[in-house]
Amino acid sequence: MLTVDNLTVAFGPTVAVRGVSLHAEAGAVTGVLGANGAGKTSTLLGIHNQAPRRGGRITLAGVDVTGHDTGALVAAGIALCPQNRRLFPNMSIEDNLLLGAYGHPRKVRRARLARAYDRFGWLRDRGAEAAGRLSGGQQQAVAIARALMSEPKLVLLDEPSSGLSPVAVDEVAAILADIAHDGTAVVLVEQNVRLVRHLCDTAYVLAHGKVAASGPVTALLRDSAVSDAYLGTVH
Ligand SMILES: Nc1ncnc2c1ncn2[C@@H]1O[C@H](COP(=O)(O)OP(=O)(O)O)[C@@H](O)[C@H]1O
Ligand SMILES: [Mg+2]
Secondary structure: OEEEEEEEEEEOOEEEEEEEEEEEOOOOEEEEEOOOOOOHHHHHHHHOOOOOEEEEEEEEOOEEOOOOOHHHHHHHOEEEEOOOOOOOOOOEHHHHHHHOOOOOOHHHHHHHHHHHHHHOHHHHHHOOOEHHHOOHHHHHHHHHHHHHOOOOOEEEEEOOOOOOOHHHHHHHHHHHHHHHHOOOEEEEEEOOHHHHHHHEEEEEEEEOOEEEEEEEHHHHHHOHHHHHHHHOOOO
C-alpha cells in the first residue's frame, strides 16, 4: 500500500531522516521503532508533507504522491494520528471528529460520524462533551477515530500508547488490530516494544535518521545487538 523510497527530511542544517525506505502492506500493522530523536516523527511528517522533504519518493497504492500537499494526501488516503494526539481540548468530541472529514459535504461528514459512533459506541452519547475532559486513553481513541473520518487506506500513528495506562494501551492495541483487520494499512511508530511485538509482523528500527534494522518483529527483537543498541530495555 505504502512505499517510501529513500526519504530525506532536514530542518535547516539538522538532517532528521537520511534516506529511509520502508513498505507497509494493506491489512497489516507495520512497526517503526527507535529511541528519542531517531527520526520517527520526522519520517511520518515527511510522508505527510508536514516536514521539509529533501529527497525521496512516496507511493500510495502504486500512485506517486511525492510532493502532494497534506490535504491532497489525506484525500488520496493517508491519515496521520499525530504525536501527543493534538485534539482541540475545548472543542466538543464531535467537532474534533468532524475535523477529520474537513472539506467533505455535510451529508458525508454526518455519515462518517455515524460510522465512528458505530466503531466507538461509548462515544455516541458523549459527542457534546469537551474532548479535554476525557481520559488519556479515551482521547487517544478520539484521535484515532478522527483520523479514520477521512476513510484512509493508510493510517500513520505516532506513539499512540505514550502516557497511557497499561489497560488503555491494551485498548489502543485492540483498536489498531481492528483497523488492520478491516484491510487498512497501519504504520505504527512506537517506543513500546511490547505493543509492536503484539501487533506487527514486520518492523523497522530507526537510529540517527536511518533504518538500522528491519524484518520480522520476532527476529528483530530476538537480536540482542538490535535491542541493546537501539531499543533500550526490551526484556
Ligand atoms: N521542527 C524541528 N526543527 C528542528 N529540528 C527538528 C525538528 N523536529 C525534529 N527535529 C530534530 O530531528 C531529529 C529527529 O527528531 P524526531 O523525528 O522528532 O525523532 P523521534 O520522533 O524519533 O523522537 C532530532 O534531532 C530532532 O531534534
Ligand atoms: Mg517522535
